[in-house]
Amino acid sequence: MLESFQIMQWPLLACLLLPGLLVYLGLHIVEREIIFVDLSLAQVAALGTCLGILMHYEADSWESYALSLGFTLVGAGIFTFTRTKSHRVPQEALIGIVYVVTAALGILLLSRSPEGNEELRRTLIGEVLLVTPAQVLRTFGLFVAIGIVHWFFRDKFLAISFDPDGAAARGLSIHWWDFAFYAMFGWVVTSFVQIGGVLLVFSFLIVPAVCANFLAEKLRSRLVIGWVTATLASIVGLYASYSIDLPTGAAIVCALGLALLGTIVATSFRKAKVL
Amino acid sequence: MKISLCFLFPAVLGLAVVTASARLNVVATTPDLGAIASAIGGDAIDLTVLAKPTEDPHFVDAKPSYLVKLNRADALIEGGAELEAGWLAPLLEGARNPRIERGKPGRIIAAEGIALLEVPSVLDRSQGDIHASGNPHFLTDPVNAGIVAAHIARAFADLDGAAAGRFAANERKFAGELQSRLAGWQKALAPFAGRPVVTYHNYWIYFGHRFNLPMDLFLEPKPGIPPTPAHLAGVITRMRADHLRLIAVQPYQNRKTAETVASHTDAVVLDWPSFPGGPGTETYFEWMDFLVLSTAKAFAAQP
Numbered sequence: 001m002l003e004s005f006q007i008m009q010w011p012l013l014a015c016l017l018l019p020g021l022l023v024y025l026g027l028h029i030v031e032r033e034i035i036f037v038d039l040s041l042a043q044v045a046a047l048g049t050c051l052g053i054l055m056h057y058e059a060d061s062w063e064s065y066a067l068s069l070g071f072t073l074v075g076a077g078i079f080t081f082t083r084t085k086s087h088r089v090p091q092e093a094l095i096g097i098v099y100v101v102t103a104a105l106g107i108l109l110l111s112r113s114p115e116g117n118e119e120l121r122r123t124l125i126g127e128v129l130l131v132t133p134a135q136v137l138r139t140f141g142l143f144v145a146i147g148i149v150h151w152f153f154r155d156k157f158l159a160i161s162f163d164p165d166g167a168a169a170r171g172l173s174i175h176w177w178d179f180a181f182y183a184m185f186g187w188v189v190t191s192f193v194q195i196g197g198v199l200l201v202f203s204f205l206i207v208p209a210v211c212a213n214f215l216a217e218k219l220r221s222r223l224v225i226g227w228v229t230a231t232l233a234s235i236v237g238l239y240a241s242y243s244i245d246l247p248t249g250a251a252i253v254c255a256l257g258l259a260l261l262g263t264i265v266a267t268s269f270r271k272a273k274v275l
Numbered sequence: 276m277k278i279s280l281c282f283l284f285p286a287v288l289g290l291a292v293v294t295a296s297a298r299l300n301v302v303a304t305t306p307d308l309g310a311i312a313s314a315i316g317g318d319a320i321d322l323t324v325l326a327k328p329t330e331d332p333h334f335v336d337a338k339p340s341y342l343v344k345l346n347r348a349d350a351l352i353e354g355g356a357e358l359e360a361g362w363l364a365p366l367l368e369g370a371r372n373p374r375i376e377r378g379k380p381g382r383i384i385a386a387e388g389i390a391l392l393e394v395p396s397v398l399d400r401s402q403g404d405i406h407a408s409g410n411p412h413f414l415t416d417p418v419n420a421g422i423v424a425a426h427i428a429r430a431f432a433d434l435d436g437a438a439a440g441r442f443a444a445n446e447r448k449f450a451g452e453l454q455s456r457l458a459g460w461q462k463a464l465a466p467f468a469g470r471p472v473v474t475y476h477n478y479w480i481y482f483g484h485r486f487n488l489p490m491d492l493f494l495e496p497k498p499g500i501p502p503t504p505a506h507l508a509g510v511i512t513r514m515r516a517d518h519l520r521l522i523a524v525q526p527y528q529n530r531k532t533a534e535t536v537a538s539h540t541d542a543v544v545l546d547w548p549s550f551p552g553g554p555g556t557e558t559y560f561e562w563m564d565f566l567v568l569s570t571a572k573a574f575a576a577q578p
Contacts, residue, residue, distance in 0.1 A: 111500070
């Protein structure tokens with residue numbers, strides 16, 4: 001037990017500290033019905049990393065981080081200006097297109113680099129088991145800072161996600177606040193992808209938020225339910241990864257999947273009782 | 276919590292004493308090193324091999340058990356020469372085991388004492404996945420296996436003096452068997468000296484060097500870079516012009532690429548396991564037997 005704690009303490013801390021903000025942002029994302037925007041932004045960021053590799057920067061150097069952040073900002077700009085009311089071109093379609101085109105571009109770029117395959121795999125599944133203390137603390141610092149900004153301007157951010165028409169009627173600059181939202185969201189996603197990979201970041205964003213939407217209506221209760229779900233699933237996933245010796249990131253994703261399954265079963269029983 | 280810890284502590288200490296007086300905990304990064312370590316250590320060591328025989332040794336995915344094994348290890352055997360550069364360092368950082376730090380007797384770097392081939396004069400990433408200290412796949416030459424076996428035996432004796440005699444005896448047995456088998460392998464391949472084998476990755480250069488089989492044509496345009504149509508067309512042209520008829524692929528490489536090239540050149544695709552450890556190739560000697568005999572058979576079957 002002592003030994004397992006020693007080995008798993010930083011992955012555990014990463015999975016306890018970092019999803020807090022992801023779950024909150026996930027509620028925004030689910031409400032805006034742009035579920036795949038995180039995959040898309042992560043892929044745009046990965047394209048920046050690919051370019052960095054081609055320019056011979058190490059994947060974890062600041063140059064490569066700056067490149068992926070720069071690309072994320074461009075992605076944030078794209079998603080800001082494609083938020084349309086027109087239903088003839090749903091934003092989800094554009095998000096999907098950005099995802100596949102940047103993924104294909106990444107493959108083209110990395111076909112000239114020997115580390116290509118390894119890097120593409122790493123973006124997808126991450127290495128949460130091998131996270132370093134410095135990585136966890138640095139990312140936690142960033143998340144706290146962005147969390148404070150969100151808390152400070154919560155009226156604006158909540159308005160543009162949950163009631164965009166009302167916000168526009170009150171004279172709020174939707175484009176500006178949208179860009180601020182996507183830019184910070186992209187930064188958060190990029191930082192967490194370096195630790196946990198695309199699969200894990202998607203799961204921490206979306207699964208707890210969906211579970212919460214099944215169980216509650218008020219934002220505050222949804223947030224609490226989301227946090228509890230993320231925490232329990234992380235602990236179960238990490239424990240399973242250690243005791244059955246499974247790849248860590250994938251084990252947590254599956255634990256989150258089980259949590260959702262449990263939630264659906266529980267709510268359908270509740271509905272049956274009400275009927 | 277405190278009370279339970281107090282109860283645990285004597286048990287943990289007891290456990291540590293028992294394992295210390297028992298067998299050496301050895302971790303090897305790749306199965307070829309594992310096979311040699313097992314021949315030397317016998318039942319005086321507890322051996323764990325990280326990479327699977329079918330896995331690409333350049334990229335190995337981390338699992339929690341790897342950290343546990345590395346954390347408890349008395350000795351770590353790595354190939355060195357940057358073979359494990361992409362994955363071993365973060366694992367070691369996570370395992371936090373001072374006994375196997377670089378420079379400690381518990382850290383055994385097999386490449387030390389080996390004359391490496393293809394040491395680059397200029398380092399340039401544009402040349403593909405080039406290893407700065409030379410080609411790291413040196414255990415495809417059985418003579419190098421003998422050097423590594425002696426190295427491992429010395430290191431084991433330093434770590435566990437009580438079993439030093441057993442390690443030395445096992446090493447003498449390994450060296451003797453190597454000597455007699457090497458003569459047989461060389462005899463089996465002698466009729467085909469100078470006949471090239473096309474390989475997917477620049478993995479077999481030491482094998483080719485030992486048995487005089489040129490291996491300078493690869494399906495990869497540069498080490499680590501997936502085959503491109505233009506490069507494969509060039510390979511096919513050269514194979515036709517020089518009548519090259521053997522293409523060797525390893526388990527983790529794309530066999531379809533080799534089959535496509537073979538269908539255009541009347542060549543035969545040979546499946547060469549990268550490492551000992553598969554069925555019928557458990558030990559280093561069985562593995563080398565398989566490589567030599569399958570190659571000799573394929574050459575003999577050709578016009």
